[in-house]
Amino acid sequence: MIYLDNAATSWPKPESVYQAVDKALREFGGSYGRGSHSMALAAGESIFEARMLCAKLFHAPSPENICFASNTTEALNLAIKGVLHPGDHVITGCMEHNSVSRPLKKLEKVGMQTTKVVTSPESGIDLDALEKAIQKNTKLVVCNHISNVAGTINPIKEIGGLCREKGILFLLDAAQSAGMMKIDVIENNIDLLAFPGHKGLLGPQGTGGLYIREGLILDTLKEGGTGTQSERYDQPETKPERYESGTMNLPGLAGLAAGLKHILSEGLDNIEKRELELTNHLINGLEKIGGVKIYGPKVGIPRGNVVSISLESMQPSEVSMILDQVFHIAVRSGLHCARDAHDTLGTMNQGGLVRVSPGYFNTEQDAEAFIKAIESITQGEVIS
């Protein structure tokens, strides 16, 4: 199987990730922070390592700024619901994932107000429109770093700067960018950064987290055992325990630590360069095929490692099925859990798009195989 669905989850993972998960499962008993025996302490060290490496990757001042969650969706829900109160106004883009637009939709029902600002599939959120959308009660701006459908990169430095200037919190959804390109939370004035552990960070599914800027205390999404201050009836304010109630995903986080070590040892710059080479290779090849429409930024414009296409002759779901069954190529078709993005791209009524997302472990041969397969399909050489 040629795997080109890295925007869903990266695959394969480095061998060290498999081994770290296995070792954690076989060796770590007890619960982190909840026992005084050495097996629980070993588990705690492994979690601390993952926390420290995340902090390092995102240029966070301290490991305590990193709170783990089961996925980006949980981190986004915690961030959004943790800062917004009835009467607050929030600004977001028009190419967001449902993990942003659905929590916002829900909050609208209890008195929060949302403005979605014009977002270009080429260049992301329109900064003038963003500034004009700011109201007295604007509490938060939330947007993705890279669109999971079109690979569009949002101008986060400018957005962060504007938010800081206006005293508005900035939450970045780094689902597609964490581990794929540099993210400096300080330089970009990011107050909250939601990230997955299982995509660019090369860890197992079931991991993710939220960077919370120093001094910011969020309302909690879940309360429960924190392993510290157990005598209190209310949730302690101490970070990160405040946001991490319940037994954590120890093997997953041990795997995440291994994934992060892999990234830091390969070099994030090299990973970004490599993934963009593969992405551009794909775009260049696809551009030459008649009947294929490519969405998002063209070659030369900075973008993420996500390319979505449509074929004149065939529905997206049919294309991905043929790619899977005839060519043994894994991609993802449909709406990619992002209704707004497909509205913006005008692809809602055509069954969405076919998305191809190369990862660090893909090769030029993989990209070439995909291009050739699409060529065959468009030329009617394959009947579904």
Next chain:
Amino acid sequence: MIYLDNAATSWPKPESVYQAVDKALREFGGSYGRGSHSMALAAGESIFEARMLCAKLFHAPSPENICFASNTTEALNLAIKGVLHPGDHVITGCMEHNSVSRPLKKLEKVGMQTTKVVTSPESGIDLDALEKAIQKNTKLVVCNHISNVAGTINPIKEIGGLCREKGILFLLDAAQSAGMMKIDVIENNIDLLAFPGHKGLLGPQGTGGLYIREGLILDTLKEGGTGTQSERYDQPETKPERYESGTMNLPGLAGLAAGLKHILSEGLDNIEKRELELTNHLINGLEKIGGVKIYGPKVGIPRGNVVSISLESMQPSEVSMILDQVFHIAVRSGLHCARDAHDTLGTMNQGGLVRVSPGYFNTEQDAEAFIKAIESITQGEVIS
């Protein structure tokens, strides 16, 4: 290391669990329900298997009644916040975990009302007190099946019967009983059952779930991508996707499926019998040692595989440290994230208790080693 901290997480796991996790990590790409390629479908099958086996174990009518969560705490938060609204009244016990008492405390601040009813460390919630506590606006009764501190078993059949009769929802916290004793959600009129995947069910940490009775639609804790009905702005009502936004813990759930298969093949009756033998062995041995106080039900009274003790001569944290460092025995001391239980037991001001919890893979030799170690400590043969 002799591991006697199975109430925190079971250890070791069956070999098949390690192998299932490794296989899932190495072979499953994509996201369950979110891709049409065969690697994502294989992941989906593994999750369905875990769901089906959970339904079987708890006698749930359908796999769709099982919604996965990252741990029991998340499942309890989803259940509690999913059914309660301002103005509602909830009844709970006096030996609950913080994962029940802290969410309830939080809801009190927004207009919910809680009554804690008398709970005996020997026999659990007092049924007369429970009935008397019922008000017109009582919406929910929530309690644990087995106390995580004292091993006390609550009379769930009677509680469930009373709730059904009065039209009140019954949420059971099965953190310590799932996989340790039979739970029939239909027979016991359980509407909501929160369970961990990593304790009695022998799966990896980072797994758990909530059984939701047919016809019951909860408010969501998190909204986001569900892989289905992606065109909708609001969270779909379809179970289980409604409650499972974001990429799931695929390797964890594959491991959970393996753990469940192990339980069903060994036979839940045999597991319960074995764990109680070990628990009674521990109690019988400890009773003979002077200066040791045992909490919870005595031998002969039905109980869970959790025994907590205090020593006249030493603080709990000191005891567990000596057990770890001198005897290489892993137990857990302190408050066990359960303030209410220690208030009820009168052990809040003595630094909690030392908790020992045998699992299916422990032996009589392990129990004997623990008893001998406590004997040595009480006789002053070991100085911390």
